[in-house]
Amino acid sequence: MRRGVGAARFAREKERDTRFEAVASQLTATRVAQAREHFDSFRLKLQEFALKHRDRINKDPVFRQKFCEMCAAIGVDPLISSRGFWSRLLGVGNFYSELGVQVLTICMATRPQNGGILELSECCHRVRRLRGNLAPPIDEGDIERAIERVAVLGHGGITVMKRRGKTTILSLPDELNPDQTIVLDLAHEKGHVSCRQLNEAFAWTKERSMAVLMVFLREGLVWVDTQVTAEEGGEALYWFPSLALSRLEEDDE
Amino acid sequence: MESNQWSSPTEFWDLPPFFTIQPTDATREKQLSLWLQVVCHYCRAQRQYFIDISERMADSAPFHNAKAKRKLTLDGLRKICSYMVQHGHGVWMDEGQNRMAVFWRKPQEWAAAIYRWASDSGHLNSVETLFSLREGDDTRDQDFHGLPHEILLIALQALEGQGKAQIFRGSSSDHDGVKFFSQAA
Structure with a gap:
């Protein structure tokens, strides 16, 4: 006897498929509902946590960083989520906006002397001085996060450059071209560059090096030093003040 | 030092x-x-x-x-x-x-400091020599004590310009004098 042949079999299989589908969609719905429930309870927990530790989040840089890391790991951005939900809850959003403005202010204020290149540590130092002793303490991580916030302002804003274990804040009117970028990169090593250094590092001609250095000089990114002693190489050095000063401080320590 | x-x-x-x-x-x-x-x-x-x-x-x-x-x-x-x-x-x-x-202090600042001293220490309306302002015991604790004659003179000229003092030239720079006027409020 052959089983399930003909119209009856099709009907049966169809019915079975329908049942499977029904079960499947029920399962999916359950999972979604569960996930939503988890998410809701998680959000509640996070809120409770944030409220409970509000003071610490605002006052303790290490704790704040951990909190931000935790939020980042689970894809919640406490700074922009829920249309100011967090800022209402914590004032955290305001915290970074305010800090971002302070960082920008310092970048602008120091531009005449550094041409828009500022070491993160120096920036942090200056922000602390600007905020005064009574303000909650901040650390370099806070400054980086604040810069990410203001970076959304777009072109001509500020960016962060990480090179050779150093973090530098760039607030330049134009983007750097590739030649300029690698010169700045090399400058992180000693705080200054010269035609010879560029020739040794990249086999550049004097003309190519000078083209970059003259733009840097004109834009105020570098200070020229024409009193270089013979032991120091004898040729003009081009100094990036903020990079050089942070090196001097390290030498003193 | x-x-x-x-x-x-x-x-x-x-x-x-x-x-x-x-x-x-x-x-x-x-x-x-x-x-x-x-x-x-x-x-x-x-x-x-x-x-x-x-x-x-x-x-x-x-x-x-x-x-x-x-x-x-x-x-x-x-x-x-x-x-x-x-x-x-x-x-x-x-x-x-x-x-x-x-001028690590501007002449007007020196002038203000000198006038304040004169007024606080009862030296208004009397004549002082520039030498005593520079070297005298009365000004020993003042920032302008030891100020060279040339700079002191410039500061006092600023006061003169404000009508708060008059300078009298002596036979030598040590004999130059100044009279501080009390200010009508």
Whole structure:
């Protein structure tokens, strides 16, 4: 006897498929509902946590960083989520906006002397001085996060450059071209560059090096030093003040 | 006082290119304003009142930084002094502009300090010699004590311009005198 042949079999299989589908969609719905429930309870927990530790989040840089890391790991951005939900809850959003403005202010204020290149540590130092002793303490991580916030302002804003274990804040009117970028990169090593250094590092001609250095000089990114002693190489050095000063401080320590 | 006890008000003083006058306008402006701070700070700490445009001057602090192995050229020194004169923190003492009086306080500030002293210590409406203002026991605890005659005179002239004092020329600079007037409120 052959089983399930003909119209009856099709009907049966169809019915079975329908049942499977029904079960499947029920399962999916359950999972979604569960996930939503988890998410809701998680959000509640996070809120409770944030409220409970509000003071610490605002006052303790290490704790704040951990909190931000935790939020980042689970894809919640406490700074922009829920249309100011967090800022209402914590004032955290305001915290970074305010800090971002302070960082920008310092970048602008120091531009005449550094041409828009500022070491993160120096920036942090200056922000602390600007905020005064009574303000909650901040650390370099806070400054980086604040810069990410203001970076959304777009072109001509500020960016962060990480090179050779150093973090530098760039607030330049134009983007750097590739030649300029690698010169700045090399400058992180000693705080200054010269035609010879560029020739040794990249086999550049004097003309190519000078083209970059003259733009840097004109834009105020570098200070020229024409009193270089013979032991120091004898040729003009081009100094990036903020990079050089942070090196001097390290030498003193 | 030894110069090595002095520490610069700006970290830029430790930066070698600080001793090369910068070719870019905006950078040079910033540099000269930092130099003005450095010179005023140094002169105040050392009670130094004059700067000569000379190699000897360029070889000594704050124009020479042994640690950075850099010093200013005479031309650089002159540019800094010109900037200070331009901003009211100095005045050339000679036609050839080779010697500058440093105003680490501006003459009006000296004037105000002197007048305050005269008024607080009951020296209004009487004549004082400039010598006693500079060297007298009564002014020993004042910031203007020890101020050179030339600078004191400039400060008092500022007071004279405000109608708060009158200067009397004596037979020698030590005999120059000044009378402080009480101000009608």
